[in-house]
Amino acid sequence: MKISPWWYFAMISMSGVFSVTFSVIFAYVADITQAHERSTAYGWVSATFAASLVSSPAIGALLSASYGDSLVVLVATVVALLDICFILLAVPESLPEKMRPLSWGAQISWRQADPFASLKKVGKDSTVLLICITVFLSYLPEAGQYSSFFLYLRQIIGFGSIKITAFIAMVGILSIVAQTVFLTILMRSLGNKNTVLLGLGFQMLQLAWYGFGSQPWMMWAAGTVAAMSSITFPAVSALVSRNAESDQQGVAQGIITGIRGLCNGLGPALYGFIFYVFHVELTELEPELNSNNAALQGAVIPGPPFLFGACIVLMSFLVALFIPEYSKGSGIQKQSSSISGSLTNNAPERGSGEDIEPLLQDSSIWELSSFEEPGNRCTEL
16 A cells, blocks of 8 residues: 555455465365364364454554554565465375376366356255355355444444454454354254354344444443354354365365355445445544434444344345255265265175175164064074
């Protein structure tokens, strides 16, 4: 921004082109974990992101106040380069050799690079389509909230810089607890789909609270609910991973990340338009209330965009009700059917007199059949 706003626009555009970090990380996690462990692993990944969200503003503000903004940008660039070096030197390849394509290292065709190929897959699979609609309707108000919420706290509620920093720290720490502790408990007790529904319920509640709330204590209370709503994205990612083939994890997570990227562009525009319609000016950085914004504190709905966002999340909740826990073509079921099919083709006939070891050692069906077969033989004799 110091050189030219166009340089800033160009750099943001380039970062958007390469904003596939989360989809690649979640695909990597899916490769190295079992299906029942992925929700917990996704929660830890999201929690570390929340930890960086808590620590980085404080570190950046300290460096900026002491040495200027240029050092902040330099430190961020160095950290990113160190991250790349760590990945190249310390992180192993997650995909097994037998699952890697035969043309490993070959050139990528235009058909493989088609950006609309994933959209075609969305329309063909009803489960993926429902998940994508759920993600779009839930993240659209969330993206708009991120872009305007802290200015809203300054202008409408009257928060200062110290209170906003404390608010970010509180929500970030509670989000870490929610995604590492409560997410695991909820996934084991409620299941994947119900955890997504619960997260959407928390999101509706916090948006409605921000929409109707006009006192500072309401913002703090709604912040705790917002922290609990952070379980939605790792739960959705685990649900996507369960319904995707083992070699299509990156594509599946990339679709979700692409939808979130689309919402990052549409959400702020939507919230800005609603603020404009209701004559809410969020332009000043200092917490000084003008006549229009001061009148909004006594209004019935001080934050109309947040209430509108709660209605959008309600539609997302209704769509999520129709998502199956496991789709008919899920990767787990296909893997089980392929294993059973290979065992059926390679298994000897019962007349050969050889014992067949069951695939599930603790299965009650196999135990029942083992008890019934001698009785049948005695009857035949």
